[in-house]
Amino acid sequence: MSSSPVALTPADEQPVPAASRRSAFLGGGARAALGLLLPLGLALGWEIAVAAGLSSGRLLPPPSRIAAALWALAASGELWMHVEATLIRVGLGFAFGASAGILAGALTATLPPLRWLVDPSLQALRAVPSLAWVPLFILWFGILETPKVALIAVGVFFPVYIGVAGAIASVDRKLVEVGRIFRLSRWALVRRILLPAVLPATLTALRTGLGLGFLFVVAAELMGASEGLGYLLLDGQQFSKPDQILAAIISFAVVGKAADAALVALTNPLVRWQDTARETL
Template sequence: MASLDSTAIEPARAARPGLNAAGTLAVGLILPVGLALAWEGLAALGVVSTRLLPPPSQILRTLGDLAMRGVLLDHVLTTLGRVAAGFLLGVAAGTALGAATGVWPLARRLLDPTIQALRSIPSIAWVPLFILWFGIFETPKVMLIAVGVFFPVYLTLAGAIASVDRKLVEVGRIYRFGTWDLVRRILLPAALPTYITGLRGGLGLGWMFVVAAEFMGASKGLGYLLVDGQMTGRPAIILAAILLFAVLGKLSDLALAALGARLVRWQDGFRPEGA
């Protein structure tokens, strides 16, 4: 009887993760779908001006028209390429300096005050300087995105390393770990969950900064669509670009979160009931 019960339970356990993922996705869609339906209904009743605030159906038609003309994919891929390049550059710099200031007190005293001061500079303030330095082509756009990604990655990694349990470090010293072994085998694994959170924060800021980046004389990209919609008085184009930013940002964050979950499978963290 016990063996029958255990075999009956195992399939349910195996199916639970997939069911939870599907259920989470379904619940997460309730609010945006409900708002879209309400928005469509108000527009149909004439409560909302469709000239200034086009309904979701018109936005979808605009996206379909851009796709049929063959320009939508080009704009999306251009923006994705800029975000990817800026993200990788910002992560590399943020990881290197965050690890350095987290591990070596001298590096922290030397570098951290300047980095904290630079963090307070508004993103748009870098635009004229980057144009002056790098021109108006791709380089200043990628650099501006990298600036947005850098700071959350740097801050979370430096803070995570500084907050690693001292007992773990003492164990490493007992085993005579050198600085590199201590970083590789104790500090970075212990800081990894927080570091992944910083990567997700940096990615989110990368998507925000790409809008400012594509205002710098871009001829392609979703930011260009925003400007084009404004200049030609087509709010459907603007809302379509905003919708694409939201969808692409969410999908990229989901991909990064899934990768992070695989890297920290060893972590026995808190999970609320029903999660």
């Protein structure tokens, strides 16, 4: 943005002390360790129970067997192929769904006639459970990549559309007046007031959309795929390999969390001005 702030004196770079003061109660490392305590404890308990012969672990394999399955998949290169296939689908679906959602949300929020025309239909479509589209998409697009990407895009579209439209509709009129007082042109008003004002809510909508993208990629891959983490799940079920199912689930968790973290890391610099309760919650 061309209105980038002008640094005047070097003595100004004082970070906000609030966050660090609060977390001094429990250091960042200690907090992370606390969060790991429960899953690690449960895993260890189950491992011991199976090792002691209290359970066969046939339906719920102990962590060591899951780790072995995961390791075998990773070592053979199979895991990366599946992860890559899943990520490409989510990436494409997210890109299409999010761009369409941002465009539709921005247009309907700023042009009332368009909103009256389009929004009721979109809201009606939103009420359709996205999975209900699966048979139709298969009929239309076949069984290869297109119906999968389309399903994910539909899933991503709605939260982004709702989020962006809502964000634009709730921009503070008082800040818009500041722009008017300084006689900003229409375009400058959009660039210097509206865009930064809707950015936080838009990013939240994108995160929700990405989460739904991962939800729908599983559905899409379960409906027939020869690769992808969802395929790994289905394969594990058909050949009774619970360790493979759990390995796939863990991979989903890791990949989904990593994608979300990447999105947050990429976009956080844009909204670091925000005065939110994030630090206190």
